[in-house]
Amino acid sequence: MIKKILILLKIGRALAKSSTLDYFGELYKPNFLIRYSIKIFGFSSFKKKSLDSKSVGQRLVSALKELGPTFIKLGQFLGTRPDIVGKDLAKELQSLQDDLPPFDMEIAKKSISNEIGEEKYKQIENLSKPIAAASIAQVHFATIEGKQYAIKVLRPGIEKKFNEELEALMLFASIVETILPKTKRLKLIEVVHLLKEITAIEMDLRFEGSAGSELKKNTKSDPKFKVPDINWDFTSKRVLTSEKVEGISIKELDKINELKIDKKELAKNIIQNFLRQAVGDGFFHGDMHQGNLFVDSDGNIIPVDFGIMGRLDKDNRKYLAEILYGFIQRDYEKVADVHFIAGLVPLDQSKDAFSQALRSIGEPIFGQSIKNISAGKLLAQLFEITEQFNMATQPQLLLLQKTMVVVEGVARTLDEDANIWEISKPVLEGWLKKEVGPEAKINQAIKTTSQVMDRLPELPSMMDKASKALELLAAGTVASNNEMAKKFQFEKLKIKNQQNKIIIFILLVVISLLVLFN
Template structure:
């Protein structure tokens, strides 16, 4: 294992080194020295494509690594997220004799345990592949973990652990923290996804909530033919949910399918606290009667009660178009830093919501809102909790599927109706009224206490015994920088007449010394005004966003002309 880990480490380093060198040159133009370089959005997109190619070259573990990385806007810029979301979990299937060995080791001889078994896989992925078979006259789908994948994954995880310190050298402290957390979370996630016993338990738990729903189907597990490496389920056929022509040919109402899919996911996340976390079109199908079928529960997640409440509050705030409430919820969930520039974030959010509204239909796109927030998450050193990252990904993927089914689909309207029907919006109003009542009581009490306190303060002012203590916070070191500029300015101001006086006195050795000292102080003073370090502020993000938005509008207007 150690030798394989060393070899994988060499391969990982070899594949990522060109990209790492480009990142290093971004920080130091001449690698070891020089100013940082500004990178355009197009350059970032090219590098993201290079990263995607490297992940594909390195194989199954890194394909999964890239897929999960695409859910983390706190780790990568938006351009990388956009490119990595295209990463498909498809690799050539393992040879049948190797897969057969896994099945027979865990379940028993193929001929004795299955009535019939089709040795051509119907789907293949990085961690497993699926076959069709028959058990007791019933068609089943047999999901088999890829032979030898455990050793490869463990070697790759070790290689990632060794490579991480090298990678952290190329990023700032905030991103380093997010990357270390992400690496730990990835190790847990991929081990969970390889554990088909866990997938079985999650499928059984989620399925129990929909056993009585005739329009939702999830395959029951065949326990006698399942293990930690083999998962056998009932085979449920259906039309791929994005196969529009076939759905239309069957006379299926696509808008109704989109609404039911949205409501199902909202119900999973906000009420059951456990959900199917991989809703891409390959894992969703529709039967001829409009029943939605869910496949592959390898990626599934849990939502604790706190996060459930915050997600509900987020959707209510978006539905009510309350920007301040949206920001409050994002801060409470840990998506946005409490120290972020509130005014800047409000402006970004307001513009994101305006852009998310359709021109011809009153519809908001959650994906567009979250994309704007995600872009801001990267620009600011924010951290995105793992479970929330998965929920955000689910929301955007589900909406993408729904918009494919119905281009005029209004995700927020459906979510708003769902929350209203379940009484969440009414509870929110009651909560606001309760909090308002508490605030009024507190304000009344304060108003009764203020006059005596004000009277005592005025008496102390009159007796000239009032002492005011103030603490100045300077996290950016601006005061020290200003003090340094003042000292340099004084040196330059004193150096010029001193140099002139020495010149008049013909003290030439001293003249050249004074000229040199004055020139050095002057150049250092000029440099302190031109360099940006230490006076960088958050509103620059908003300015960049405003500029991009203005260019987008101008391009649209020129296109219309």
Template sequence: MAVLRAYRRFAVVLWQFLPLIVAYLRDRRKYLLFGGRRRVSSEMRVRRAQRLLDSLLTLGPTFIKLGQLLSTRPDILPPEYVDVLEGLQDQVPPADWEAAREVLEADVGDVNEAFDEFDADAISGASLGQVYTAEIDGDPVAVKVRRPGIEALVEADLRVIRWALPLVERFVGQARAFSLDNLADEFAKTIREEMDYGREAEMLAEIRGNFAENDRIAIPRVYDDYSTERVLTMAYVPGTKISNVEELDRRGVDRHAVAETLERAYLQMIIEDGVFHADPHPGNLAVQDDGTIVFYDFGMSGRADEFVQRKIVDFYIAVANQDIEAILDTLIELGTLSPDADRATMAEVMELAIRDARGESIETYRVQQIVGKVEDTIYDFPLRLPANLALVLRVATVVEGVCVTLDPDFDFVSVATDYLGETGYREEGARQFVEETGEEFARAAQSAVRVPPKLERALDRIDRDDLYVRADIEDSNDVIDRLGKRIVLGLLLAVSVLSTSYLYADAHLRAAAVTAGLAAVSAFYLYRSFRKRKRLQATPQFTRQNLRERRNK
């Protein structure tokens, strides 16, 4: 039954994405079977990204989550698609209360007995669950219930994605195919983790413990006796939505202080704690009247290992010092930038990013713009992004956007630099630089001793006419390969024309027709080689209209 449902779902998904598939095939070969590649403009990519967004909304919860994950992967999608999909927030109409009640009572017990009060109208809906308010022993709580029947739908959709992957990989480069394969594994792991409210409770408790001494951060506590893998009950902590700057001003909240607190909180989570809340869009952040920031929804959370933490520190220090070479070295070590990339070109990109992003003062530039430039380049030079690193990059840009919403003049890098200095990371980086410089001097001294004998041996071989040099030709653009094909096609065309003329003159019309056909085919492919290369309907489960209606409530 599960496999049959997956087959039906595959047909629906294929039909939904068919227009985009045909458009992509036409880009590669204008009329599918013949013709040159079609040039795709940025405006065309934006229109297709909007169509992709509509398709994801139509296909429902699993594909909404897939779209959110794709928005963190500039190594797979062009920048225009990433920009459009970034607006795909996890807000969908809640499921029917009676269906949700069955899940709640199967896990926690009778609603009227387990809770003092329970409001059956959900306060928020998400693709995998919905949240209700209730009371336990007089204390207000928020009860998160997994969407009824979501498990079977997700498993069917994961099968569909796995089946579709080999088809998609046939039309993309090898590096991007590898990224897609990794993305499928990452997505399956991520969405199953998000459906496991037991894991979310553990991550929430761990992060809450890390901020136990910080009175500027509020994280709801979990009611373990009322929580399971499908139900999560937490303390209800109200606050003003962090992007509602008018209401924050009316309540007298210092928005700059809130922005600084938010950035410092994420720096602590990523650099020091190694476990972080990974979905910081405004719907998951609130502010209390005293400036305390409240975090909601820990379903999407991640961990950063020591290597990633250390390299992120190196990146921030390099950005603060405007050390382009150090920035590139850090990106290569992280795997974000290919070692084969043209360093001179990338250095120009980074210099341009910093020049565009900064103002008159040296440190008035923003990490989001720098990362954005790098992400644009990542698509042009496809490579693999580690899953947690992609999540960290996404968190950094979203947090910076929230901070700028709170304070348009907020200097992200300045605050990060101060934080690194206060926590001793910058001094540690300076000590490491001194140690590395000392090691470089030691290696240079050793080389000074080893080079003269080697140089003398080389000169002796030159004197004996015994020195050979091997040169490898780098042909990354396949120029030699195309030239060889043109020579072969040209020779084949010449021979075919001569053969056709001879056979026709000798009255061998059938053989002449065969060689004429061979000449025509050769001429067609030779002509094409010189052309300049240019770069079942589903019922919508959710639409942009009902998303907008929910956001405006």
């Protein structure tokens, strides 16, 4: 507990020095007692300083860098949560770079050897100096059995440091929710818990390897998208070995031009492949910035770094596809219906007022030039009205929205006139037709019939039990005491349920067959 308190004091001091406590004070307007406590907690006078959003963002970025790796991750995560820190500050935090000085080469060698074993380590040749270093790990190139690989190694002691600081952040979130009840809607404790889950996955490189493998499996038939192989023989909890990317960074436009790669086609493929992942598979790369995307001479997009991945269940995928497609069609009533049916907007809210709010988002966007139309920004504006209509925060959709903004930004660097909506439309249409259209209904009927047919062998046994129970009832063998009477009532209820199950099974078979053959 003492360590947690010391970390909290460290956080308060850094935020006070950067003057960002003033910003949050203005945003949430705590009472005098709380403001005075923050003043003491931060060891700083609560002087009124400029609350210009850009300068506040820069100061907060500096404070988080000073606090270290855990807080850099926190800042990046808060960059996806404009509902907590405000739109402008969230935008500033999205620029927070996760780069730190590399750790010593000898420590890296020792770590690799300890993790994969000395015999395997001897097979590694030409281990390079770090070619990239971030808050959690650094990357080296090497040769194994004549093939080029990238080897990612965790920083020493990083797991313990993250766990201690995240526990302190959890305490901090609890304190904030206690003293500022209106922040409970923001689910700060849940946010820190989610951040803890994400970093726990990032600090077990086997999870990152499996994420890369899953993405490769999901996208193996997707055009122009190529995920590197994982070498599991040289991968462990603290070391990840993957196929070295043979390509150029997607930000090197001159080299892309030299290879005569069609940049318009490349921009289209980036957006469509991202949507196939998010809407089609429900599993998407959550950090698709330029540094994590490469392109080969054939125009294939090659992603790296699978530490941050997003996952959407089928309901969320349907919600996402239908609202985006609804906006494309400018059918705001339909989009409003989706929100109410999905339970994202409470039933006591006005559907007409919500539809009008959606129109206020959509119409100005479609009235702009093509280069200013953004699905990611539209989603950001959509999530901004959450408080007005008492919608619960959806962290998984916020990660998707942030990634979509990044993906669109990458696409626009390749083709500034890319029409995001026209590019997105065929992917969304195709998925909705498959999942909601007539084909989906037939598939569901087939699945239902199959499930019913699987249970048919049980029907004779169920009928026999029901028949015996009815014989007992006909014989009138009912005890007079209360306990036996209750048991009899319970048995009658069981018999009735069994009879109902039989009827339901038969009806399902009949209905399913009618759907299939009519």
